[in-house]
Amino acid sequence: MIGIIDYGSGNIKSLTNALDRLKTKYLISNNPTELGRMDKLIFPGLGRAGSAMENIRNSGIDRLIKKWKKPFLGICIGMQILFEYSEEDSTDCLGIIKGKVKKYKNINTPQIGWNKVNITQKDSIFDNLSDSNYFYFVNSYYVEADLKIVLGATSYGISFPSVVRYENFVGVQFHPEKSSDAGLQILKNFVEGDNSYKVKDNSTKRVIACMDVLNGSVVKGVGYKNLAIVGDPVKLAKKYSDDGVDELVFLDIGATINSQRTLLGIIEQVSKELNIPLSVGGGIRSIDDISNVLNAGADKVSIGSAAIENTSFIKEAVNKFGSQCIVVSIDPKKIDGEWYQFSQGGKVNSGIKALDFVKSVIEKGAGEILLNSLDRDGSGLGYDLDLIKAVRNISRVPIIASSGVGKLEHFLEGIQSGADAVLGAGVFHSNKFSIQEVKEFLSNNNILVRKNEK
Ligand code: 1PR
Numbered sequence: 001m002i003g004i005i006d007y008g009s010g011n012i013k014s015l016t017n018a019l020d021r022l023k024t025k026y027l028i029s030n031n032p033t034e035l036g037r038m039d040k041l042i043f044p045g046l047g048r049a050g051s052a053m054e055n056i057r058n059s060g061i062d063r064l065i066k067k068w069k070k071p072f073l074g075i076c077i078g079m080q081i082l083f084e085y086s087e088e089d090s091t092d093c094l095g096i097i098k099g100k101v102k103k104y105k106n107i108n109t110p111q112i113g114w115n116k117v118n119i120t121q122k123d124s125i126f127d128n129l130s131d132s133n134y135f136y137f138v139n140s141y142y143v144e145a146d147l148k149i150v151l152g153a154t155s156y157g158i159s160f161p162s163v164v165r166y167e168n169f170v171g172v173q174f175h176p177e178k179s180s181d182a183g184l185q186i187l188k189n190f191v192e193g194d195n196s197y198k199v200k201d202n203s204t205k206r207v208i209a210c211m212d213v214l215n216g217s218v219v220k221g222v223g224y225k226n227l228a229i230v231g232d233p234v235k236l237a238k239k240y241s242d243d244g245v246d247e248l249v250f251l252d253i254g255a256t257i258n259s260q261r262t263l264l265g266i267i268e269q270v271s272k273e274l275n276i277p278l279s280v281g282g283g284i285r286s287i288d289d290i291s292n293v294l295n296a297g298a299d300k301v302s303i304g305s306a307a308i309e310n311t312s313f314i315k316e317a318v319n320k321f322g323s324q325c326i327v328v329s330i331d332p333k334k335i336d337g338e339w340y341q342f343s344q345g346g347k348v349n350s351g352i353k354a355l356d357f358v359k360s361v362i363e364k365g366a367g368e369i370l371l372n373s374l375d376r377d378g379s380g381l382g383y384d385l386d387l388i389k390a391v392r393n394i395s396r397v398p399i400i401a402s403s404g405v406g407k408l409e410h411f412l413e414g415i416q417s418g419a420d421a422v423l424g425a426g427v428f429h430s431n432k433f434s435i436q437e438v439k440e441f442l443s444n445n446n447i448l449v450r451k452n453e454k
Contacts, residue, residue, distance in 0.1 A: 001025050001026065001027055001038050001039055002019065002024055002025065002026040002027070002038060002039065002040050002041070002042060002191055003026070003027050003029060003034070003035040003037075003038030003040070003041045003042070004016070004026050004027065004028045004029070004041075004042050004044060005029070005030070005035060005041060005042065005043045005044070005056070005061060005078070006028050006029055006030045007030065007043075007047070007052055007055040007056050007059070007061065008030075008047075008051070008055050009046055009047030009048075009051060009052065009055075011044060011045070011046045011175075011177070012028055012044055014044075014175070014177045014178055015042065015044045015075075015177045016028070017177070018176070018177040018183070018184055018187055019187065019191070021184060022184065022187060022188055022191060022192075024191045024192075026042075030055075030059050030061065031059070032059065032060045032061050032063065032064040035061065035064055036064055038070075039070060039071075040070055040071040040072070040073070040190070040191065041065070041068060041070070041071075041072045041073070042072075042073045042074075042075065042078070042190075043065075043072070043073070043074045043075065043077075043078030043079075043081070044075050044078055044177070045074070045075035045076025045077045045078045045079070045175060046076065046077065047077050048077070048088055048089055049077060049080060049081060049086035049088040049089050049091040049093065049101065049141075050088065050089025050090075050091045051089075052077050052078075052081055053081055053091050053092070053093060053094075056081075062094060065082075065094060065096070066094060066096060068168065069168055070168060071168055071170070071190065072168055072169045072170065073170050073171075073172070073187075073190045074169065074170070074171040074172070075171075075172055075175060075176065075177070076138070076139060076172070076173060076174070076175060078171070079143065079164065079171025079172060079173060080093065080101045080141060080143060080171075081093045081094055082094055082096045082097045082166070082169055082171055083095070083096075083097050083098070083099045083100060083101055083143055083145070084097075084098060084099060084100060085100050085101065086100070086101035086141065087100070087101060087102050087103050087141065088101060088103070088140075088141050096166065096169060097145065097149065097164065097166045097169065097171075098145070098146060099143055099144050099145035099146065100143070100144050101141045101142070101143050101144075102141060102142060102143075102144055103140060103141050104140060104141070104142060104156065104157055104158075105157070106157060107156065107157035109140040110138055110139055110140040111137050111138070111139055111140070111156045112137070112138050113136070113137065114134040114135065114136055114137070114179075115134065115135065115137050115154050115155075115156060115162075115174070116131065116132070116133070116134055116135075116154060116155075117131060117133070117135055117152040117153070117154055117162050117163055117174070118131050118152060118153050118154070119131040119151065119152050119163075120147075120150055120151060120152060120153055121150070121151045121152075123151045123163075123165055123170075124189060124193045124194060125151065125163065125165070125170050125172075125186060125189050125190060125193070126151070126152070126163075126186075126189070127185075127189045127193060128185055128189070129182060129185055129186070129189075131152070133182035134179070134180075134182065135162075135172075135174035135175070135176070135179040135182060135183060135186075136174055136175050136178045136179045136180075136183065137154070137156070137162075137173065137174045137175070138175065139173060142156075142158075142160035142161070142173065143160065143161055143164070143171075143173070144160075144161075145161045145164055149161075149164045149165060149166045150163070150164055151163040151164060151165050151170075154173065154174075160173070161173070162174060170190065172186065203448075204246070204448045204449050204450045205415050205419075205420065205421060205422065205442065205447050205448065205449055206246035206247055206400075206420065206421035206422070206450075207244075207245060207246050207411070207421070207422055207424075207435055207438050207439055207442070207449065208245065208246060208247045208248065208249055208400060208421050208422065208423040208424075209236075209240040209245045209248055209249070209423070209424060209425070209428045209435065210248075210249040210250075210251065210402065210423050210424070210425040211233050211236055211237070211248065211249070211250050211251070211270075211425070212227075212251045212253045212425065213233050213250060213251065213252050213253065213254075213263060213266065213282075214227060214252075214253050214254045215254060216233070216263065216266060217229045217230075217231070217232065217233070218230050218231045218232065218233050218236055218429065219253070220378060220425055220426050220429055221377070221378055222377065222378035222379060223346070223374055223375070223377050223378060223379070224331075224345055224346035224347075224374055224377055225346075230429040230430070231429060233250065233266055233269075233270055234266070234269045234270055234273060236429070237250075237270040237273045237274060238273040240428065240435060241273055241274050241275070241276060243434050243435040243436055244435050244436055244439065244450070244451075245276065245435045246276060246277075246421070246449075246450055247276055247277045247278070247279065247421070248270070248274060248276065248277075248278050248279070249278075249279045249280075249281070249302065249370070249400075249423065250267060250270060250278060250279065250280045250281070250282075250298075251280075251281045251282045251302065251329075252280070252281070252282030252283055253282050253345055254282070255282040255283020256282060256283050256285075256304070256305045256306075256343075256344055256345060257344055257345045257347070260283065261283065261289075261292075262280065262282055262283045262284065262289060262292070262293055264292055264293065264296045265296075267280055267293060267296040267297060267298060268296045268297055270297070271296065271297020271298065272297070274297075277299040277300065278297060278298050278299055278300075279298065279299065279300040279301065279302050279327055279370075280293045280296075280298035280300075280301055280302065281301060281302030281303065281304060281327070281329055281370070282302075282304075284301050284302070284303050284304075284306060285305075285306040285310070285313075286306075287316060287317065287320055289301075290317055290320070290321060290325075294321070294325070299325070300324070300325050300326070300327050300367075300368070301317075301321075301325065301326065301327065302327040302328070302329045302370050303317065303326065303327070303328055303329065304328075304329035304331060304343060305343040305344055307328050307329075307357075307361055308341060308343050308350045308352065308357070309343070311360075314326060314328065314361050314364040314365065314366055315364040315365060318364060318365035318366070318367070319365075322367070323365045323366065323367030324367045324368075325367065326365065326366050326367050326368075327366070327367065327368040327369070327370050327400075328358075328361040328366040328368075328369060328370065329370045329372065330354055330357065330358060330369055330370065330371050330372060330391075331343070331346055331372050331374060332354035332371075332372070332373060332374065332375075332384075332387060333346070333349070333373075333374035333375055334375055334384075335349070338353055339353065339354035339355065339387060339390075340352065340353060340354060341353070341354045341357040342374060346374050346377075354387075355390055355391065355394060358391055358394065358395060359394055359395075362394075362395050362397050366397060367397065367398070368397060368398045368399075368400065369391060369395070369397055369398070369399045369400065370400045370402060370423075371387065371388060371391055371399050371400060371401055371402055371403075371419070372402045372403045373387060373402070373403040373404060374403075375403075376403040376404030377403040377404065378403075378404075378425075378426055379403075379404050379406070380404065380405070380406025380407075380426070380427075381404050381406060382404050382405065382406065382407070382409075382410040382413060383401045383402070383403065383404050383405065383410060383413065383414045383417070383419075383422075384403070384404065385413055385414070385417040388401050388414060388417040388418050388419055389417050389418055391418075392417065392418030392419075398420040398421065399418060399419045399420055399421070400419065400420070400421040400422070400423050401414035401415075401417070401419035401421070401422050401423060402423040402425075405422070405423075405424040405426075405427050406426075406427065406432075408433060408437065408438060408441040411424070411438050411441065411442060412441070412442060412445050412447065415442070415447055422438075424438070439451070
């Protein structure tokens, strides 16, 4: 049953008319004990912040809302009082959501009329709606809130959050009960929907191609050994980019073992072919090395051996270039049931447990983990899913799953195990799959991917 909070000045009749149309059962009450038994609560929206807050404080409903864990819909003033403070009547509000309620400036107030909501994050509250719908607004005040909680924005002089979700609380600035069919759909989504508390993630999972480059050619081996030449880096970069790859990783795998400088000339040529992010690794040992590859056209650097040898390097690099630029390459091999981090192109066991290494580089600010596997590289057996899960368990930093892809299903398994991006090398070099085929497969399995624009 839906509880409708009666605080003396809500337009309850309009709301109950709409709920009657949806054949929804409700109880109108100002008694916190009664309302506490309801499955969902609606705080309808008319009146002023000052009197609404005074009323719910006197009735004890403020305490009920503060500890409420079930779905809650705040309409107009019912949304505004969820925030910390309102300029209307200089009122301290419930403080459940960070942010302030402000008065419009330099524009006629109140806003009275029909306006659009641009959906900025997918959410169950928008089910069966597009962002071409109009909703009815009556407001002189708007909320200023963290982007993370904004599901929809509306323009009236400025762009302001018109739909927000914070955990179990959904707020709408407009009046769904007066917004024709689109408004009724919003109410239906709230009263009948699952009201999944989590703000959904609209970002796509990335499909990445990796080029290991040695002496100017792209090579590929198995377990970092038996390398064979598979192509030219510039031509392959163009091919993958044309095929819709989301990012390219370029690893100069000879730089560290042969103590050479990273191949800046080739990186420059590769980057000219791309209008997508390029990560470059191999032989990155100093701040100057990072500057050089960035100047050659890389967007991120991937650091392997130097992160083991020089424990302050990642922190220095992050301080100078920012986390988003610093990827750490993990090269683990399982020995007696434990993953150990290897360096020097997989030749030297650092003796450091790979998961401890991941923790330490994340503490230093690494922005992304390139998660290889010496056991799976080039095997076609699929990613080491236990490894991905173990790293996911200890970190919220994006993970690029790498090493072992041989079937389309392997990409999906990587994502299902917690990877944010899936990397392949051999399967793309040998034309076993195109990038498009991988994306189509993921998309058919309900994974959000960027569609090829061509
Ligand atoms: O130690 O900072 O110079 O960085 C060297 C970088 O080069 C590290 O990221 C390390 O992983 C990589 N690397 C070094 N030697 C090799 C080699 O193959 N001999 N590449 C190598 C191996 C794995 C991926 C490969 C995936 C996917 N790195 O590059 O693309 O395993 O392959 P698959 O899909 O065919 O299975 P530093």
